Amino acid sequence: MEKEIKMPNPIDLSTHYLGLTLKNPLVPSASPLARDLKNLRQMEDAGAAAVVLHSLFEEQINAEAQRLDHYLTRGTHSYAEALTYFPTASDYRAGPEEYLEHLRKAKKTLDIPVIASLNGVSAGGWVSYAREIEQAGADALEINVYFVPTDPDLPGNAVEDMYAELVAQVARTVKIPVAVKLSPFFSSLPNLARRLGRVGARGLVLFNRFYQPDLDIEKLEVVPHLVLSNSDELRLPLRWIAILYGRVSADLALTTGVHTAPDAIKGLMAGAAVTMLTSELLQHGIPRLGEILRDLTQWLTDHEYESVSQMQGSMSQIKCPAPAAFERANYMKVLSDYQPEEHFAPA
DSSP states (O other): OOOOOOOOOOOBOOEEETTEEESSSEEEOSSGGGGSHHHHHHHHHHTOSOEEEEEEEHHHHOTTHHHHHHHHHTTOTTSGGGGGSSOOGGGSSOOHHHHHHHHHHHHHHOSSOEEEEEEESSSTTHHHHHHHHHHTTOSEEEEEEOOOOOOTTSOHHHHHHHHHHHHHHHHHHOSSOEEEEEOSOOTTHHHHHHHHHHTTOSEEEEOOOOOOOEEETTTTEEEOOOOOOOGGGGHHHHHHHHHHTTTSSSEEEEOSSOOSHHHHHHHHHHTOSEEEESHHHHHHOTTHHHHHHHHHHHHHHHTTOOBHHHHTTTTSTTTOSOGGGGSHHHHHHHHHHOOOOOOSOOO
16 A cells, blocks of 8 residues: 655745735835836736835925925025935826826736835825825825934934824824834834834834935035845844834834845744845846745745744744844954954965
8 A cells, every 4th residue: 555645735925914914925115116017917926915006205295395395495596406406396207196096006906915105204295195095995005204304403202203193193094004114213213113003003114225315526416326225234124123023013024135035034033024125126127026935935845834924033032042142242242253354365
């Protein structure tokens, strides 16, 4: 009698993010790629569990933008480069109505969840527009608070109050889940993260990449400079997700630095519910997402994991046998143990 060969059970790749059950933890983040329905369909075909649409900017929906433009440009005409600091209304690819229509089409086209994105710094038109985004069919809303405090008289707690009030207002306005994309530049990120969860954030996306301007020393101009991420940038969000996991009520999404299956695995082990990627798709094409998903599945199989949830948070600070690895003790150890490489061959 032949011995029955048992086939291994398929790996359960599903994860839960913002109250949504996703088929796997790979989600393309907000980018220009999402402006094209063909790209969105290709992302779904490649295995994306959800998509985040490109951002709609506050300046596109807030009537106050006209007054802002006046104050930003007044008196700058004598300096030609000064007018290039901020985009004019004509620079935006689509206005609010076009964004809503694109969202509706995306919902009709895709079977996976569609997460809309708002980018700005004040409640203003956001609150009413968040409601319109909900009515257009978005499954969730990601608010990207892109704010660089430059006023020396503005205290840090005032900045945090602004974030909390903005999130609270938007969360009260809509019934769909709200995620907040944050920067790492806060004096006590865990405290702010917990506070945002308490005022209504269902998810925290770590981290927003602030695009740093460059200086043209010949033209004496400040110029925009975009550099795509690489895997080395994973370590900053990885550390903070590992610290926050289990300590805040919001789901955690890791973005910045996800380029390979090992990058995604590290994010999940730290405690992320999903890992988001864009730079890798911009550099190598949308089908690259399918390759990462296959590599992720193969790694889980080879290491005898039954599900993504089995490893989620397994290397977080609260579950790590050496939690000090995420704190100052590890910083001291790294510096004390460092040995410079030998760059010269022996004589």
